[in-house]
Amino acid sequence: SGLSTPDDYTLIVELNKPDSVFPTKLAHQSMFPLPSVAFKDIKKFGQAPIGNGPYKFKSWSHDKNIIIVPNKDYKGSRKVSNNGIEYRVYTNEDSAYSDVLSGNLDVMDQIPQSAVKTFRQDSSVIAYSQAGSSFQSFIIPERLEHFGNDEEGQLRRQAISMAINRDQIVKKVYNNTKTPATDFTSPLVPEYAKKLEKNGDNLKYNASKAKELWKKANAIKPWSGNFRIAYNADGGHKEWVDAVCNQIKNTLDIDAAGEPYATFSDVRNQVTNRTIKTAFRSGWMLDYPSAEDYLNPLYASSSADGHGSNDGDYKSEEFDKLLNAALAQTDVKKRTEDFTKA
Template sequence: MRGAKSAKWVAMAAVVALGATACGGGGDSGSSGGAKGNGVLSVEIGEPQNALVPTNTYETEGGQVINALFTGLTKLDADNKVVNAMAESIETKDNKVWTIKLKSGYTFHNGEKVTAQSFIDAWNYGANQSNAQQTNPLFSHIQGFSDLNPGEGKKPSTDKMSGLKAVDDSTLQVTLTAPFAAFTSQLSFTAFVPLPKAFFKDPKGFGEAPIGNGPFEMKGKFKHNEEISTTKYDKYPDASKIAVKGVNFKIYSNLDTAYKDLVAGNLDTLLTIPTSGLATYKKDLPGRTVDQADSAVGYIGFPIKYNKAFQNADLRQAISMSIDRQTIADKIFLGARTPADDYISPTIDGYRKGACGDACTLNPAKAKELYKKSGGLPGNTLEIGYNSDGGHKDWVEAVANQIQQNLGVKVIAKPFEQFQTILNDLDAKKYQGAFRMAWSMDYPDMENYLRPIFSKDAISNGSNYSGYVNEDFEKLLAQGDKAPTHEDAIKTYQKADDILLKDMPYIPVYFYTMNFGFSDKIKSMNVAGHQILWDTVKLS
């Protein structure tokens, strides 16, 4: 879901505004042990792409808010391991039929009890093509998904997936179309949270003031391009473990501005230090910085299906081989990024060092040869779009200069004011140039770096902005899903990865490192999948 903002495994893995995502503890803080201020923290985000509906949130900006407002069946812990959240137990004998027992005591913020049906109704809504939800493809493993997705121009014959059954209020049975060992990991993504009955009465209104079941509840409505305010939900079962009294998600259009606010004490946590602050952030925030591995991957993508100029694989490889990744990592990011050599993050089982080979290695002579062989670009000109609210200007312009010098073509770096804007233009097939993109995992599995970004299903509902389709790739995804063991699945998914590396619908440019800082109102905190683990936030 998030495409460039952080490692998202909130399963936001989705598309993020990398650089624009931050979390924090601004305003004030307060804990049961006596903290500075009133316990309300501020968190930096960019303007969410859509209203705050979990199944229609597939980027990190909105994902940060959904993560605070809702609790799903599983979640990531401080070690990036999947653990039970609202699920008391999850059992299966064959990785196909799953029985999930719910913990008691969970209610929505309007007092309604959370039941197995609350999950079923939410998942059916997300899976129904008529609702055009961003996370629709994530439900494709569930039996009956195809009935809700008969295809463009056709109307679903039902609004319920046959694989979902409420045995009783606290027991959910899920039958998949085939074994899928990563199902419990997938459940940690925010698309799989429950929804109250109020949502279905007014989905549009709900998105402006969502009613969740998580540790924080809305305080007023979503103030677009300003802030989203929440307060602690005292009836949350684990409320005693949450020291923070409220979270104000402050919406920024410029990451440098957010960083200045952090240093000045007007913001509490920034999950992505901008390039302008990388040389000084440890001095600016003494003892209040964290550097850790991040699951996100940064790319340059191409609208292959929608612009014939990019449909030649030799052309895409030529552009890739004209990029000096090491210089970008060292000079622009000061070591805060590492050169990408695979579509899979090094933090994920299945990553292979050097998998991309020559295609991800600087070689101007070979790049020119491939460029000439491909027939080149119309007007010998390349445009690369990027969101200027995410701290991407420096590196995108540097890449543009490298391509221009090494290929002898004119390259234009085109800024979009907000991540939301370029995502909407890509969704509408309106923007035809190359584009900056990034993926932060939704859940820790190799499959999550393949299907949500490059599968056929992800074109209409997902993050396949290139429109890329390869039937051999599709077959390998299906085979990997059905593999009897995690190890067997990895071997098959790696074959699918090899097809991507050959076709190169996106160019892998760098792997992220999470460099973030926080204010003196926070003593310590943990982040996983680019989501703040609110029960780990300790206030000063």
């Protein structure tokens, strides 16, 4: 519903509520046009997709590579100057980086932990390092004991956040190739905030305050058990998870440690099924340049309970109202103010 096509070249979309970011959302791949053949067998199409870009699909060897070749029927302005591209699948970042060094791989968008201190000085690579749109975080589901959306849970979340020295991790673990988060978005969106006026201090390392808040939470209900952060061992997360857990352990004097899973899918299956019994590594990469792409999918009530990427099932009527208020604003400055409040 809400769609109409007055002619062969026009698609009119009628929304059921205001969304001033909608034109930007059209850049998302879920909005890409699909050929009619896709709907005859969508699973088959998923294994051999047809696009309308400068390249076309040739082959896909699962867990090995995807190969695309120039599309002779392409009508656009982008000119292809090679015979095709091979996207390779690696289960180990070090193996991929070794192929870059030896000239067997042209581009890699991540650096293995073993090379973060050397890649910028290595003459065999062209190095890029600048603020990006993706972030790393961890989620504590509200269904876990001690972490409900109540006074105890909020005190413990604040304490854990203040126990983490983000600047130190960025410097020691990543050799300043990352940026400490200052809000819930990234420097690449126009609504990015360098400091949140309300509760922005939660993102700053403050060991004494963290201990004080943890003590207050213990007065409500004594702490029991341990604190674990699950992560996929195939993604280069061990170092930062271990660093975070050590900081939490040393500051709050509790048993905190990382809990590795062999693959990304091993963790995601438990997260999706809501069977995971610990905190877990999370992250997000921008789909289109708006703060909405962080706030709506990850924290809106409508994105919880398996309806989106709100994997911790966070729900707040106040947040939802502020988010909707932002989306109703066509004035960028006012929209940014509402996003920041949210």
